[in-house]
Amino acid sequence: xxxxxxxxxxxxxxxxxxxxxxxxxxxxxxxxxxxxxxxxxxxxxxxxxxxxxxxxxxxxxxxxxxxxxxxxxxxxxxxxxxxxxxxxxxxxxxxxxxxxxxxxxxxxxxxxxxxxxxxxxxxxxxxxxxxxxxxxxxxxxxxxxxxxxxxxxxxxxxxxxxxxxxxxxxxxxxxxxxxxxxxxxxxxxxxxxxxxxxxxxxxxxxxxxxxxxxxxxxxxxxxxxxx
Numbered sequence: 001x002x003x004x005x006x007x008x009x010x011x012x013x014x015x016x017x018x019x020x021x022x023x024x025x026x027x028x029x030x031x032x033x034x035x036x037x038x039x040x041x042x043x044x045x046x047x048x049x050x051x052x053x054x055x056x057x058x059x060x061x062x063x064x065x066x067x068x069x070x071x072x073x074x075x076x077x078x079x080x081x082x083x084x085x086x087x088x089x090x091x092x093x094x095x096x097x098x099x100x101x102x103x104x105x106x107x108x109x110x111x112x113x114x115x116x117x118x119x120x121x122x123x124x125x126x127x128x129x130x131x132x133x134x135x136x137x138x139x140x141x142x143x144x145x146x147x148x149x150x151x152x153x154x155x156x157x158x159x160x161x162x163x164x165x166x167x168x169x170x171x172x173x174x175x176x177x178x179x180x181x182x183x184x185x186x187x188x189x190x191x192x193x194x195x196x197x198x199x200x201x202x203x204x205x206x207x208x209x210x211x212x213x214x215x216x217x218x219x220x221x222x223x224x225x226x227x
Contacts, residue, residue: 029077029092033138037061038070039093043101047125051100054108054121055132055140095144099123099130105177107225109155113166120158124151124177124226152221156214163189175225185224187217198224 031039040048040059052059061067071087074080079093089097105124110117123130129145131154145154159171170188181201188195190211197205198220212220 027092028141028143029079030135030139030141031093031096032070032073033057034066034070035074035079035093036138036140037063037066038074039089039097040100042089042097045101047103048101050106051103051123054106054123057138092142092144095128096130096142099125099128099144102126103130105175105226107155107176108174109158110172111158111162111166111169112172113162113169115166118162122151122155150218150222151226152218155221155225156218159187159194159217160189160214163187173221173225183224185221196220 036055036057037059040052040057041061049059071080074089074093075087079089079091080087081090082088088094100123102125103123104126105122107122107124109120109122111119119134121132123132127147129147129151131143131145132140134140145151155173162171163169170186173185173187174182175184176182184199184205186197186205193211193213194217195207196212196217197207199205
């Protein structure tokens with residue numbers, strides 16, 4: 001399952017100081033564990049540490065071998081360049097590093113069914129969101145979503161995509177921000193509509209009394225997870 005915005009591979013450009021604008025460079029790619037650890041090291045913020053926890057990465061990394069491997073790989077992929085005698089991430093790598101260091105909300109998504117479970121992590125930062133899915137050997141697929149696209153619509157779309165492909169399926173979403181307890185949503189298909197249950201922290205999820213349309217699910221996700 002991969003996030004695709006209307007079938008278009010969108011382009012991004014960013015700078016360390018002025019944020020993100022849409023322009024050049026791929027908006028999606030896979031990253032190995034060494035590359036991710038390198039990008040986590042671009043900013044030393046509380047967001048960096050929390051992002052590492054959500055991605056289950058061994059942070060902070062002190063491995064010189066990891067850094068050398070990441071430098072070589074990122075430069076070979078045009079994701080790292082030399083600027084004024086300093087190596088600087090560029091394109092998607094820079095956008096991802098920005099999201100790692102400036103995230104204000106983290107959303108864990110579990111796609112459950114009779115098949116093997118899948119997972120994803122959304123990072124919400126000023127100017128962009130990052131969507132990540134785990135791959136083998138500690139790597140992740142990463143995609144950047146610009147702020148003119150609704151994250152609630154994206155989450156609803158991915159839930160619908162998963163449930164249309166898997167039997168006995170549901171989606172569990174858990175959002176954390178500002179040190180507050182997690183806010184949780186469970187979605188299960190009910191014909192053309194959705195059953196939903198909500199909870200905060202470790203409380204047991206309480207089902208809503210009626211089913212929701214897709215539009216109502218998006219509104220609920222905005223209020224419960226993103227607001």
